Structure formats: C-alpha cells, structure tokens
Amino acid sequence: MIPFFDIKAENKVHIDSFTKELQLFMHSGQYIMGDAVRNFEQKYAAFCGSNYCVGTSNGLDALRLIFEGYKSLGQLQDGDEVLVPAHTYIATALAVIQSGLKPVFVEPSDGSFNMDVEQAEQLTTSSVKACLVVHLYGQLVDVNLFRTFAKKHGILLIEDAAQAHGAVSQNGQKAGAIGDAAAFSFYPTKNIGALGDAGAVTTNNELLAKEIKTLQNYGSPKKYVHEKVGFNMRLDALQARFLSLKLVNYTTDCERRIAIASRYLDEINNSKILLPTCELDGSHVFHLFVVRVANRNDFMEFLTTRGVGSLVHYPIPPHKQKALSEYNQLSLPLTKKYHNEVVSIPLYTSLSENQVQHIIDVLNAY
Numbered sequence: 001m002i003p004f005f006d007i008k009a010e011n012k013v014h015i016d017s018f019t020k021e022l023q024l025f026m027h028s029g030q031y032i033m034g035d036a037v038r039n040f041e042q043k044y045a046a047f048c049g050s051n052y053c054v055g056t057s058n059g060l061d062a063l064r065l066i067f068e069g070y071k072s073l074g075q076l077q078d079g080d081e082v083l084v085p086a087h088t089y090i091a092t093a094l095a096v097i098q099s100g101l102k103p104v105f106v107e108p109s110d111g112s113f114n115m116d117v118e119q120a121e122q123l124t125t126s127s128v129k130a131c132l133v134v135h136l137y138g139q140l141v142d143v144n145l146f147r148t149f150a151k152k153h154g155i156l157l158i159e160d161a162a163q164a165h166g167a168v169s170q171n172g173q174k175a176g177a178i179g180d181a182a183a184f185s186f187y188p189t190k191n192i193g194a195l196g197d198a199g200a201v202t203t204n205n206e207l208l209a210k211e212i213k214t215l216q217n218y219g220s221p222k223k224y225v226h227e228k229v230g231f232n233m234r235l236d237a238l239q240a241r242f243l244s245l246k247l248v249n250y251t252t253d254c255e256r257r258i259a260i261a262s263r264y265l266d267e268i269n270n271s272k273i274l275l276p277t278c279e280l281d282g283s284h285v286f287h288l289f290v291v292r293v294a295n296r297n298d299f300m301e302f303l304t305t306r307g308v309g310s311l312v313h314y315p316i317p318p319h320k321q322k323a324l325s326e327y328n329q330l331s332l333p334l335t336k337k338y339h340n341e342v343v344s345i346p347l348y349t350s351l352s353e354n355q356v357q358h359i360i361d362v363l364n365a366y
C-alpha cells in the first residue's frame with residue numbers, strides 16, 4: 001500500500017540531526033523564545049525575501065495576528081469586510097471571523113483552484129478593506145493581477161501561504177513577499193513541517209511586525225509591561241530549532257515535489273481524470289496534487305483496492321459548515337462542483353520512482 005502521506009518516512013532523514021538538536025535544546029535552558037526563535041525568524045525572512053518574520057504558535061494564529069495587528073494599528077476596524085476564497089481550508093475564514101471581521105466568499109476561477117480576481121472585483125464595495133488570498137495546494141495566485149487589484153482599491157493584500165512555502169512567480173516574487181503580510185503554517189504535514197504546531201508571519205512592514213511581536217506575547221513589548229490585551233501565540237523554541245534544520249534542504253525537497261508532479265502531468269493520461277492546470281516553473285510547490293473526477297467515491301475505491309491512498313481536500317466547503325451557519329445559504333456553484341470532484345493523490349519527497357510509476361499505472365488503468 002502506498003499511503004496518501006508517510007510522515008515518518010518524510011522525517012526519517014532528519015532524525016539524527018533532530019536528536020542532536022534536542023540535546024542542545026535541553027541543555028540550553030531557553031525553552032520559550034530566545035535565540036532559537038530569533039534565529040529561525042531571520043532565516044525564514046531571508047528565505048522568503050521579506051524584511052521581517054515573526055514566528056507564531058500555528059498558521060491560524062499567524063493569520064489572526066495579521067488581522068489583530070492591523071486592527072491595533074487602526075488600519076482595520078471591527079466589521080470590515082475581507083475577501084476570502086470560498087474554496088479553501090476553513091482556517092482562512094475562521095481567522096477573519098475571530099478577528100471581528102466579515103468574510104466575503106469569492107469563487108475560484110474556472111480551471112484553477114484559486115480565487116477569481118474578476119469575481120473579487122465584483123464583490124468589492126467600500127466595506128471591503130482587505131483581500132486574503134490563499135495559494136491553494138501550493139500554487140501561487142496570479143501575483144500581478146492581485147497586486148494590481150488591491151492597489152486599485154486601496155485595500156490590503158494578505159497571503160494565506162500555509163501551503164506554499166517557497167513558491168515563486170516567474171518574475172521572482174516569492175510566497176510571503178507578495179502581499180502586505182503573509183501567514184505560514186508548519187503543521188507537520190505541510191511542505192515544511194515541524195514536529196508539532198508552528199507558524200509564522202512575514203511582512204515588509206516594520207510597524208506591523210512590531211505590533212504582532214507585542215500582541216503575540218501578552219501585549220508586552222517589555223517584561224511585565226503590557227500595552228495591549230495580547231495573546232500567547234508564540235513559536236515554540238524547540239520547533240524553531242527543528243524548522244531551522246529543515247529549511248536547509250527545503251529547496252531540494254521542493255525540486256523533488258515538482259519532479260514528481262512533472263511525471264504525473266506527463267504520464268497520467270485518462271479522459272476520466274482532469275489534471276490540474278499549472279506550471280512547472282516553481283510557481284506551484286505541490287503541497288497537494290489534486291485531480292478532478294466525476295465519480296469520486298468510485299475512483300477512490302478503485303485506488304484503494306490497487307494500493308494507492310488518496311484524500312479529499314476538502315469534502316465540505318467552509319460556507320456549508322455548521323460552524324458558519326450564517327453563510328450556509330450562499331450559492332457558490334463552482335466551489336460546490338470542485339468540492340464534489342477533487343481528489344488528492346500521493347505526492348511527497350520520500351516516494352520512490354517505483355511508487356510514482358505504480359500510482360501513474362493505476363490512474364491510467366481507471
């Protein structure tokens with residue numbers, strides 16, 4: 001059986017260096033914040049090509065802190081509207097709602113899984129103050145289109161880059177340095193995964209970075225001085241150490257992911273399976289390889305019986321979840337269609353060429 005994802009195999013190459021790092025950590029006596037966190041923040045900012053990085057407790061909190069930071073700076077107010085993609089993981093919308101803002105759900109564009117800029121344009125009223133794009137499945141949104149759109153309306157452009165570490169547009173704009181601020185998740189199954197919860201905010205805005213640093217640490221710019229009603233949303237120091245080690249070889253990991261995707265795109269040839277529309281130029285880092293089929297249950301069953309794991313990202317759209325009941329009546333036909341058709345097939349760095357071949361053979365035999 002080829003599992004959909006093999007997290008133990010993915011982390012196996014790091015076990016020796018992680019074990020040494022754990023020893024250093026235990027003897028350091030510095031278990032909250034400190035040099036390890038600062039070190040990772042510097043490395044990750046440099047990796048993204050952004051001026052500042054603030055490590056956070058997880059990806060949801062990274063998004064939360066961006067919104068809370070802008071509110072604290074007076075650039076967003078309670079009740080302001082934020083454009084969000086309807087086709088995404090629920091965290092995107094939750095961060096907006098939990099920050100006292102209102103999500104405005106935008107359909108994906110036909111043929112891509114990402115937010116459609118024309119629909120975003122149509123939904124932009126004077127109440128809309130920000131656009132939260134998601135580089136879904138690891139694929140960058142059309143960077144130039146969205147930057148132009150945000151600029152034209154004078155609204156903030158925020159990236160949910162939780163699935164897109166290292167994705168870079170053709171003209172060199174990297175996830176995390178595209179919008180006004182970006183949120184990353186290092187949840188263990190993400191392209192750069194910690195051994196627990198972790199996340200980060202990147203931005204070129206010094207004031208925002210400072211505000212977020214204060215807010216994430218009890219609103220305290222200085223020990224026992226509290227200027228804001230803050231949170232505890234700090235990046236764990238041990239995870240920061242692991243992440244610094246993982247970052248070293250991440251570019252190679254990305255290349256491996258793209259190489260597997262390239263084989264899938266070239267060699268899967270079956271009229272019943274719709275392959276994703278994407279480029280192999282680095283603008284998609286293939287957090288997930290998502291195909292579309294008409295009869296999903298049948299297809300997934302076929303894969304299972306032939307030893308290929310698969311998953312659905314995601315089976316129920318956020319606006320149809322009970323938690324978001326006030327949005328349940330929205331009609332978003334393309335989002336609904338995609339949610340009914342998408343299937344993710346295995347794509348991770350520890351897959352062997354034989355396994356990749358088997359996956360291709362099984363999909364072609366469907």
Ligand SMILES: *Cc1c(COP(=O)(O)O)cnc(C)c1O
Nearest residue numbers: 058059060089091092162185187
């Ligand atoms: C994983 C993910 C998040 C949330 O990250 P956590 O670290 O789990 O809080 C947010 N948005 C998207 C698109 C994600 O995939």
